[in-house]
Ligand SMILES: NC(=O)C1=CN([C@@H]2O[C@H](COP(=O)(O)OP(=O)(O)OC[C@H]3O[C@@H](n4cnc5c(N)ncnc54)[C@H](O)[C@@H]3O)[C@@H](O)[C@H]2O)C=CC1
C-alpha cells in the first residue's frame with residue numbers, strides 16, 4: 240500500500256527516502272517547479288542536498304494524486320498545517336502528523352488540526368532528517384489512540400533502519416515533540432552566551448519539568464514524556480547544533496542574526512504556550528522566558544537574571 244507524504248521539505252523527503260525501502264511513496268511538493276526539479280534531479284537540492292531519491296518515490300505537486308494514498312504523512316510546519324487540511328476530505332484516510340508544534344492562534348496540536356481524518360496519529364521522536372535519509376539507525380514513537388490502527392502503522396512505517404515504538408498517548412507524544420523545541424532554543428541561548436554546560440544541564444532539566452507539567456495538565460501520561468518523544472528528543476535537540484531550534488538559540492545568545500526563512504517550530508510553540516499557561520493556570524517560567532527572548536522582549540542576561548531570581552522552592 241502506497242504511503243503519501245505532504246511536505247517535501249527536509250523531513251518529508253527524508254521519510255520518503257526511508258520508506259521507499261518498503262514500497263512506493265508519493266511525495267507532494269509545494270509547487271510544480273519543485274516537483275519537476277526533484278523528479279528530474281532525483282534530489283531535494285534545497286532541503287536535503289546529496290541524498291538520492293530512490294526510483295519508487297513519485298514526486299508531484301498535485302493534491303489529488305497524493306490523496307489516493309490512504310496513509311498520509313503530514314511533514315509541514317505546524318503553523319501552516321491547517322491551511323493544507325482545510326477543504327481536504329480525509330474521511331477515508333489515516334493522517335499521521337510528523338510536525339512538532341502547537342498552533343499559535345488556537346493552542347491546538349497537529350492531531351487536533353487533523354481531527355477530520357478517519358484516524359489521526361503522530362510520528363515523533365529524536366531524528367534529524369539528514370540521519371534518517373542517510374540510513375542511520377533511528378528510533379521513533381508512533382502514537383495513535385486506536386491500537387489496531389497503531390499496530391498497522393507501526394508495521395507499515397518501520398524499516399530496517401527506522402524502529403517505531405507504539406503508544407496510545409497521542410497527547411503526550413505530540414506535546415513532547417512540540418515542547419522540547421522551546422527548551423532547545425533556551426539551551427542554545429545559554430551556550431551561545433557562554434553560560435556553560437552546567438547552566439545548560441540545569442535549563443534542560445527544569446525545562447523537562449515544565450514539559451511534564453504542561454503535558455499532564457493537558458491529559459497526557461507523565462511516563463510518555465520519559466520516552467523517545469519527550470526526553471529522547473529533548474536530549475538530542477538541546478545538545479546538537481544540527482538542530483535549528485538550538486541554532487536559533489545559539490544565535491540569540493551570541494547576538495547574531497538568524498535566517499528567518501529557516502523552520503524553527505519552537506518560536507511559535509513558545510508563543511502558543513503563553514495562552515496554554517494562562518488557560519490552565521500553569522507556571523512555566525522557562526517557556527515564558529524563551530517566548531520573550533524570541534519576541535525580543537528580554538535579552539539573555541535579563542532572561543538569566545529573571546530565572547535565577549525566582550523564589551527558592553522544592554525540586
Ligand atoms: N528536519 C528535521 O530534522 C525534522 C523535522 N521535523 C518536523 O517536520 C516538520 C517540517 O519540518 P522540515 O521538513 O524540517 O521543514 P522544511 O523547512 O525543510 O520544510 C517545510 C515544508 O513545508 C512546506 N511549506 C512551508 N511553508 C509552506 C506554505 N506556506 N505552503 C506550502 N508549503 C509550505 C515547504 O515547502 C516544505 O515542503 C516540522 O514540524 C519539524 O519540526 C521532525 C523531525 C525531524
Ligand SMILES: O=C(CO)COP(=O)(O)O
Nearest residue numbers: 364365366367482483484
Ligand atoms: O525534531 C528534530 C529532531 O528530532 C529536528 O529538530 P530541529 O527542528 O530543531 O532541527
